[in-house]
Amino acid sequence: MKLSKFILAAMLFTGTAMQFSSCSDNDTPVVYYPVTLSITLPQEISEANILDEEYAFRNVSTNQVKTFTDKADIELSPGLYDVTYTAHVQLSNGVTSTMRAQSQSVQIKEGANSITLMAYNTIESDDLIIAEVFFTGTTTATGAQHRGDDYIKLYNNTDHVIYADGISIFESNFNTTAKYDYTPDIMGESVAVWAVYTVPGNGTEYPVQPGEYFLIADNAYDHRTTNELSFDLSHAKCEWYDESQAASQQDVDNPAVPNMDKIYCYTRSIYMLANGGNRAVGIARINKDAETFLTENVYDYTYMLVTPAISKEMTGSAYFIPNSCVLDVVNCSTETGYQWNVTSPALDCGWTWCSMNNSDKTRFFTSVRRKMLYLNENGNPVLKDTNNSTDDFNSRVTPSEIELQGTAINADGTKCTTRTYDGVTPMP
Amino acid sequence: MLKTSVITVTLAISAALQTTAADMTSDSIPAVNLRIDSHSSMLWRETPLSYSNPALKQWMLPISYSTISAGYHSDKSNRPVNVQLGSGNDYWSAGADSYIKHRGSTLWGNASYRNGHIRSVNWNESSDAELIYPYFTADSVGGDMNMESYSFAGGYAGHSGRWAWGGTIGYHAGLYYRNVDPRPRNVTGRLDISAGAAIRIGGGAYYGGLSVNYRKYKQTCDIEFINEMSDNRIWHLTGLGTHYERFEAKGYSHYYDGNRWGTSIGIFPSTRRGAVVSAGFSSFRFDHILTALNKLPLQSARENRLDAEAGWLAPGKTHDWSAMVNLTHGKRSGTENLFGDPAADVFPQIGSLDMYTHTFTAANLNLLWQWHPRSGYLLCVRPSVTYSRSRETYADPHRHLQLASITPAVLIKGALGLGSFWRGELSLRYAMSAPAGCDSDMPIDNTVPAGMQLADINRYDILSKPHSTVEIEADISRAINHRYALMLAIAYRHGSFTTGIQSDYLDISLSLIF
Numbered sequence: 001m002k003l004s005k006f007i008l009a010a011m012l013f014t015g016t017a018m019q020f021s022s023c024s025d026n027d028t029p030v031v032y033y034p035v036t037l038s039i040t041l042p043q044e045i046s047e048a049n050i051l052d053e054e055y056a057f058r059n060v061s062t063n064q065v066k067t068f069t070d071k072a073d074i075e076l077s078p079g080l081y082d083v084t085y086t087a088h089v090q091l092s093n094g095v096t097s098t099m100r101a102q103s104q105s106v107q108i109k110e111g112a113n114s115i116t117l118m119a120y121n122t123i124e125s126d127d128l129i130i131a132e133v134f135f136t137g138t139t140t141a142t143g144a145q146h147r148g149d150d151y152i153k154l155y156n157n158t159d160h161v162i163y164a165d166g167i168s169i170f171e172s173n174f175n176t177t178a179k180y181d182y183t184p185d186i187m188g189e190s191v192a193v194w195a196v197y198t199v200p201g202n203g204t205e206y207p208v209q210p211g212e213y214f215l216i217a218d219n220a221y222d223h224r225t226t227n228e229l230s231f232d233l234s235h236a237k238c239e240w241y242d243e244s245q246a247a248s249q250q251d252v253d254n255p256a257v258p259n260m261d262k263i264y265c266y267t268r269s270i271y272m273l274a275n276g277g278n279r280a281v282g283i284a285r286i287n288k289d290a291e292t293f294l295t296e297n298v299y300d301y302t303y304m305l306v307t308p309a310i311s312k313e314m315t316g317s318a319y320f321i322p323n324s325c326v327l328d329v330v331n332c333s334t335e336t337g338y339q340w341n342v343t344s345p346a347l348d349c350g351w352t353w354c355s356m357n358n359s360d361k362t363r364f365f366t367s368v369r370r371k372m373l374y375l376n377e378n379g380n381p382v383l384k385d386t387n388n389s390t391d392d393f394n395s396r397v398t399p400s401e402i403e404l405q406g407t408a409i410n411a412d413g414t415k416c417t418t419r420t421y422d423g424v425t426p427m428p
Numbered sequence: 429m430l431k432t433s434v435i436t437v438t439l440a441i442s443a444a445l446q447t448t449a450a451d452m453t454s455d456s457i458p459a460v461n462l463r464i465d466s467h468s469s470m471l472w473r474e475t476p477l478s479y480s481n482p483a484l485k486q487w488m489l490p491i492s493y494s495t496i497s498a499g500y501h502s503d504k505s506n507r508p509v510n511v512q513l514g515s516g517n518d519y520w521s522a523g524a525d526s527y528i529k530h531r532g533s534t535l536w537g538n539a540s541y542r543n544g545h546i547r548s549v550n551w552n553e554s555s556d557a558e559l560i561y562p563y564f565t566a567d568s569v570g571g572d573m574n575m576e577s578y579s580f581a582g583g584y585a586g587h588s589g590r591w592a593w594g595g596t597i598g599y600h601a602g603l604y605y606r607n608v609d610p611r612p613r614n615v616t617g618r619l620d621i622s623a624g625a626a627i628r629i630g631g632g633a634y635y636g637g638l639s640v641n642y643r644k645y646k647q648t649c650d651i652e653f654i655n656e657m658s659d660n661r662i663w664h665l666t667g668l669g670t671h672y673e674r675f676e677a678k679g680y681s682h683y684y685d686g687n688r689w690g691t692s693i694g695i696f697p698s699t700r701r702g703a704v705v706s707a708g709f710s711s712f713r714f715d716h717i718l719t720a721l722n723k724l725p726l727q728s729a730r731e732n733r734l735d736a737e738a739g740w741l742a743p744g745k746t747h748d749w750s751a752m753v754n755l756t757h758g759k760r761s762g763t764e765n766l767f768g769d770p771a772a773d774v775f776p777q778i779g780s781l782d783m784y785t786h787t788f789t790a791a792n793l794n795l796l797w798q799w800h801p802r803s804g805y806l807l808c809v810r811p812s813v814t815y816s817r818s819r820e821t822y823a824d825p826h827r828h829l830q831l832a833s834i835t836p837a838v839l840i841k842g843a844l845g846l847g848s849f850w851r852g853e854l855s856l857r858y859a860m861s862a863p864a865g866c867d868s869d870m871p872i873d874n875t876v877p878a879g880m881q882l883a884d885i886n887r888y889d890i891l892s893k894p895h896s897t898v899e900i901e902a903d904i905s906r907a908i909n910h911r912y913a914l915m916l917a918i919a920y921r922h923g924s925f926t927t928g929i930q931s932d933y934l935d936i937s938l939s940l941i942f
Contacts (some may be wrong), residue, residue, distance in 0.1 A: 030824045063673035078779050105769045304772035336677035361656040
């Protein structure tokens, strides 16, 4: 072979290799694809005047959020998104209202995309709201979980007295860390629940003054008698009590604190809030007696269980509470395991958390607390309530009862020395 | 392994000493010193790309040269330049390296073992960072990491008539782990195979060579946290301070699986005097897979790379000259896969996006002058200048980091025979790197841990400013007889960055040369 031919071959090789390794260092171009978004308005406000609207797209992979105020501008890179639509509308009677729509795990592909969302007029209730959910509980000094000191704290965020009589607490039947397509899908109209307990009373027995809290405990006794790291819940307004059918798991009843009326619970032993925090917790006024509720509000559903090995249709049964009865709800999940909201966006567009994952042992001694906006002229906190738990709640903060009583904040027994309105904002 | 190495070295030394008296005359220069002289020459080190063709490697050295050595290495800086690589390492090592001429054939091989630590690695719990970047798995704690590595390689080359041929095979295995939380355990394996051929061209004055090579790479990683009360989350990084939010705290077991193929072509003077031209292209691709999520293919990257060298070699009786230009250009593209809603931890893949790009270029001019008036004497001056440019980009949210520098350097090396048996060598090198077009756009994202973002921001801050390196190497050898010699070598390097970082490198080794 001639040397000149070899040099020519070497030059051709180099040129070809340069093509492969791309001489230019142009930045990776991001390709955005147009998204056509249609909002189906609820019938009652289809004629309303939309004052402003916002479209928020959260990229599930990266957690990046892109917002648009004009749907004609929406362009996104391919991926999986959670879409939230928020609009302020003026009704024909002059009242302004907030309208929301939400869809999770929406896939944006290359090319044109179209999304249709069903909007809901935000359910606003002039009633108590959830101020705090302490579902994680405490532990003993050895790290073992203590039982029964979980609680829900309600709050009167209004300027008038509200009676807690007849308010039911509930926990969702579905799990925020495991998403399935349940059939029939009733989420637009109702919440599927697996535990419902109602505050007793004749309608005026449990007044809650403006700026006052209403504490509902699992076991309303002084837990320091059984766990030095816990706190006193004997001042709770009421407690939920279960007549357990399991001899080894009996509930504790404090006769000095009224028991709630048990409407339904999935377990035949004792009920505690899901201490990993992977369900929605809410309050409602069902306005039905237990017997009627259990007869009329049955929800049977099916879903497909898909694993690497099998694909099988599963069935389940729960009860439902109509969204119109729900006063407030907070979707709880784990920080890294969240998959979806198990209630309608009309009730809650966000979620909050205490536990980083399903096995997080650092979750104990923490709660979710509603954020304080300001103190009103009476010195009462005004709490944030936009029906978006992500925005409305402080995640994984010190529970209010631990702050008030100065008890332990961890298994080491470290005493709490701070006091806050909402787990973050310090009291003067 | 250490014990075996020590025994081997001891036996070799004692055997050599026993033959000393019989073999040597006091006024002759031992043959082993002549081979050390030849090995000490800088000329053969100027064309590494050409010698990556196994068929041409038989002309790398005109002599046989083998070593058995043990040593200690320490590299430490007061603050890491890149926290994901750590602030240095220290290890002891033992190994053997051999290059043997036998009639028309050349054989070479090496085996080595290292045991030590990598210091203060943060925001990266994966190993072999230079291979699998930017797809590290990270936690916020990090720390020192223990390491052990083994490598074995062997090659053969021969020639007959117009043709030359050769082949190599090598395997490198590594184990990286930590005995406190977080506890990564990374096992790496790298198999390299190459084969080449060359034919005389240009009337026999040159060899035209062609080679192909293949690499199989795998790294399996497991991260464990014993303390359940600690913050035990991990992140799967996607480059330039970004991460895969959706898989945060998932995928504690994962692996990297890669393949590289490459080819090179070049001409090399059959007399080692004349023009040298060589170009090599390689393409490396790897997948990052989360074992714990039913082998979820999270990310993949491909790197295409071109290396080229061209120049002139002019060995002489007492003076050697060379002028070489080296060029490296490559592009690494990272792809993130997109997944739909999972069912029982099975995530269906719904697409992929090219998000990360790293383009790198380096051009280097080396001039070499060597003077070797007689055996045992060498004076060498090697000035050089290097331009390098590295640009990393992340598509969305957009961020980029560009580092470019010009680095003039000079190396001066001298060797001196001290009587018939002793031989000493000293080299000094100084390099000063000046920035030449650095640019970055790395906005802080409050939803991402600050430390994760600062890793790249700090790296840019350090490397976008001037830095210098001064290096001194000294070795002294004594021939035991004509076949064997002992060599003690010490190398020290000091790096200084304008941001206040000082790094010190020390390498000490004792070798038996034969």
